[in-house]
Amino acid sequence: xxxxxxxxxxxxxxxxxxxxxxxxxxxxxxxxxxxxxxxxxxxxxxxxxxxxxxxxxxxxxxxxxxxxxxxxxxxxxxxxxxxxxxxxxxxxxxxxxxxxxxxxxxxxxxxxxxxxxxxxxxxxxxxxxxxxxxxxxxxxxxxxxxxxxxxxxxxxxxxxxxxxxxxxxxxxxxxxxxxxxxxxxxxxxxxxxxxxxxxxxxxxxxxxxxxxxxxxxxxxxxxxxxxxxxxxxxxxxxxxxxxxxxxxxxxxxxxxxxxxxxxxxxxxxxxxxxxx
Amino acid sequence: xxxxxxxxxxxxxxxxxxxxxxxxxxxxxxxxxxxxxxxxxxxxxxxxxxxxxxxxxxxxxxxxxxxxxxxxxxxxxxxxxxxxxxxxxxxxxxxxxxxxxxxxxxxxxxxxxxxxxxxxxxxxxxxxxxxxxxxxxxxxxxxxxxxxxxxxxxxxxxxxxxxxxxxxxxxxxxxxxxxxxxxxxxxxxxxxxxxxxxxxxxxxxxxxxxxxxxxxxxxxxxxxxxxxxxxxxxxxxxxxxxxxxxxxxxxxxxxxxxxxxxxxxxxxxxxxxxxxxxxxxxxxxxxxxxxxxxxxxxxxxxxxxxxxxxxxxxxxxxxxxxxxxxxxxxxxxxxxxxxxxxxxxxxxxxxxxxxxxxxxxxxxxxxxxxxxxxxxxxxxxxxxxxxxxxxx
Ligand SMILES: Cc1cc2nc3c(=O)[nH]c(=O)nc-3n(C[C@H](O)[C@H](O)[C@H](O)COP(=O)(O)OP(=O)(O)OC[C@H]3O[C@@H](n4cnc5c(N)ncnc54)[C@H](O)[C@@H]3O)c2cc1C
Numbered sequence: 001x002x003x004x005x006x007x008x009x010x011x012x013x014x015x016x017x018x019x020x021x022x023x024x025x026x027x028x029x030x031x032x033x034x035x036x037x038x039x040x041x042x043x044x045x046x047x048x049x050x051x052x053x054x055x056x057x058x059x060x061x062x063x064x065x066x067x068x069x070x071x072x073x074x075x076x077x078x079x080x081x082x083x084x085x086x087x088x089x090x091x092x093x094x095x096x097x098x099x100x101x102x103x104x105x106x107x108x109x110x111x112x113x114x115x116x117x118x119x120x121x122x123x124x125x126x127x128x129x130x131x132x133x134x135x136x137x138x139x140x141x142x143x144x145x146x147x148x149x150x151x152x153x154x155x156x157x158x159x160x161x162x163x164x165x166x167x168x169x170x171x172x173x174x175x176x177x178x179x180x181x182x183x184x185x186x187x188x189x190x191x192x193x194x195x196x197x198x199x200x201x202x203x204x205x206x207x208x209x210x211x212x213x214x215x216x217x218x219x220x221x222x223x224x225x226x227x228x229x230x231x232x233x234x235x236x237x238x239x240x241x242x243x244x245x246x247x248x249x250x251x252x253x254x255x256x257x258x259x260x261x262x263x264x265x266x267x268x269x270x271x272x273x274x275x276x
Numbered sequence: 277x278x279x280x281x282x283x284x285x286x287x288x289x290x291x292x293x294x295x296x297x298x299x300x301x302x303x304x305x306x307x308x309x310x311x312x313x314x315x316x317x318x319x320x321x322x323x324x325x326x327x328x329x330x331x332x333x334x335x336x337x338x339x340x341x342x343x344x345x346x347x348x349x350x351x352x353x354x355x356x357x358x359x360x361x362x363x364x365x366x367x368x369x370x371x372x373x374x375x376x377x378x379x380x381x382x383x384x385x386x387x388x389x390x391x392x393x394x395x396x397x398x399x400x401x402x403x404x405x406x407x408x409x410x411x412x413x414x415x416x417x418x419x420x421x422x423x424x425x426x427x428x429x430x431x432x433x434x435x436x437x438x439x440x441x442x443x444x445x446x447x448x449x450x451x452x453x454x455x456x457x458x459x460x461x462x463x464x465x466x467x468x469x470x471x472x473x474x475x476x477x478x479x480x481x482x483x484x485x486x487x488x489x490x491x492x493x494x495x496x497x498x499x500x501x502x503x504x505x506x507x508x509x510x511x512x513x514x515x516x517x518x519x520x521x522x523x524x525x526x527x528x529x530x531x532x533x534x535x536x537x538x539x540x541x542x543x544x545x546x547x548x549x550x551x552x553x554x555x556x557x558x559x560x561x562x563x564x565x566x567x568x569x570x571x572x573x574x575x576x577x578x579x580x581x582x583x584x585x586x587x588x589x590x591x592x593x594x595x596x597x598x599x600x601x602x603x604x605x606x607x608x609x610x611x612x613x614x615x616x617x618x619x620x621x622x623x624x625x626x627x628x629x630x631x632x633x634x635x636x637x638x639x640x641x642x643x644x645x646x647x648x649x650x651x652x653x654x655x656x657x658x659x660x661x662x663x664x665x666x667x668x
Pocket of ligand 1: 375408409410411412414416417418419441442443444445488489494643646647648649650651652653656667668
């Protein structure tokens with residue numbers, strides 16, 4: 001199986017309170033921010049690796065995982081890290097965040113898909129910076145491929161189809177997709193028994209979470225191929241249609257109050273908050 | 277206002293390559309996800325988590341500083357960064373890795389025959405064989421030249437007798453690198469021997485009741501007319517320089533490692549001082565408290581710079597002078613111990629609970645102060661180098 005994983009770097013969500021907005025309100029100040037891979041993309045990569053291996057021998061890829069990002073040169077740090085974790089090749093499309101919107105990213109990915117011809121595109125359900133939750137769906141639409149969003153489990157079947165479990169209100173909705181297809185993943189995709197390739201024994205349990213890049217693999221990642229493309233090469237003339245009007249920080253939260261005991265809490269919930 | 281982190285204050289990252297940061301971040305994530313939450317409990321239980329050994333091996337940290345034989349071949353700076361992250365978790369975890377890599381594997385790598393390297397190193401890197409390093413004896417600590425363990429040649433074998441004391445990993449080791457005087461020789465006759473568990477007359481009783489490095493197993497090595505094959509000797513080094521050469525490697529790593537302990541104490545303590553309210557305000561808003569925190573931060577940043585400076589030299593020249601390593605070990609261990617004690621005080625009563633990392637690191641660092649050459653011994657090494665006069 002060949003899988004394309006789309007990755008995006010985001011300002012470290014643990015330091016979200018360091019985000020600054022200049023008085024002009026026309027952008028988010030990115031200088032001095034620490035960058036990390038969008039956590040859902042980390043999960044997407046883990047899912048793709050699990051789908052292209054026998055879980056007992058995770059160092060040998062069965063198939064290929066190609067990672068792609070749109071961003072400035074510094075994003076190669078995140079790509080190298082993905083290569084160290086197990087991806088085979090990387091592609092970076094030169095771009096700045098301001099020059100992109102979800103639609104344009106989906107167009108760019110479509111061009112990359114046309115070239116790479118993966119069986120699956122696996123991506124995070126959303127990026128935690130803008131929380132737009134658009135690109136996966138838009139890409140499936142542009143490709144006219146089947147799609148499963150918010151995947152919590154993926155199982156490759158012997159016949160080549162994939163079963164995707166999606167957690168929905170009141171239960172699990174299971175879809176059977178015939179590749180090529182687009183899958184966006186939710187956080188439970190990295191649980192120990194969430195993803196099985198057809199090579200992995202169903203009794204196998206993965207370590208919970210995303211695998212660690214082994215130190216020798218970090219060194220070897222330097223030698224893995226990383227191709228760079230221009231934005232024009234992959235967008236076919238499409239331009240962003242969304243433009244940002246204004247940025248504002250959320251208002252500072254007012255301090256809460258302390259109640260002296262449970263009785264007072266209940267009384268206030270009933271009379272002030274009127275929720276009881 | 278959000279507090280500035282130590283890393284942001286020192287901007288140490290600007291001196292690190294992408295690979296170096298990736299190596300650090302991978303080990304950092306491992307330690308925080310797989311070890312940190314259990315650190316207090318393991319300390320309390322006096323237990324090294326052997327179940328983590330395959331994961332440590334998979335990550336590539338065992339013998340990471342060595343080249344070839346299935347080892348990761350990390351640079352001195354990368355190796356230092358790894359140990360720092362490990363000791364952020366616990367000194368016991370770091371000790372396990374230091375002894376396996378810098379002492380046991382290094383001895384075989386540097387002084388062993390090709391057959392010995394092939395036989396042991398790949399499996400040691402994979403964590404299938406655990407090693408330990410037996411130099412210290414009940415009556416021979418800072419003065420290892422006074423050791424009384426002897427090796428006697430008898431036909432096709434060597435017969436070892438003596439007792440080693442305070443040996444990290446010995447209770448769980450599959451093999452021990454043991455240093456002994458050969459026949460009736462003096463310190464110049466000292467050689468290393470690889471003793472495999474199972475050899476008759478080889479025992480490793482565990483030392484109980486340690487109040488420091490409790491998550492690291494420490495034991496004796498009792499050699500009672502222990503017979504090993506002629507091929508067990510490490511052929512390529514004679515004299516006290518053998519074990520001391522290994523210690524120089526391990527000490528360099530320790531000078532990085534201890535800063536991990538200091539950072540763990542500092543970070544958790546700043547957090548505590550910002551939220552602990554006395555006299556109506558957070559204690560961190562008091563000048564006395566800020567002075568304490570500032571002293572700690574300055575010393576930690578200086579320690580980082582010291583370690584990095586000498587790490588770069590080690591990478592460039594392939595080695596450091598032993599005096600330079602003494603300087604790093606002595607200074608950074610003292611810094612870390614001072615920081616841990618100061619953090620313990622800032623935490624007040626909570627500072628004596630295992631729930632907070634300070635007292636655990638503080639207690640661990642008491643061992644680190646003593647092992648790998650005591651603080652005083654490193655003072656003597658430097659004193660001798662600087663004056664040309666031996667004060668041992
Ligand atoms: C947890 C732990 C793990 C260890 N692991 C290992 C291991 O894996 N392998 C191994 O071989 N050893 C190991 N050691 C032993 C360690 O290296 C020794 O404890 C150390 O070398 C000090 O020796 P000692 O304890 O005999 O103290 P001593 O040498 O008796 O020293 C006692 C005190 O006297 C001081 N002193 C000694 N000589 C002088 C002098 N000339 N002038 C002034 N002061 C002096 C010392 O600084 C110290 O303060 C370990 C120790 C500990 C605590």
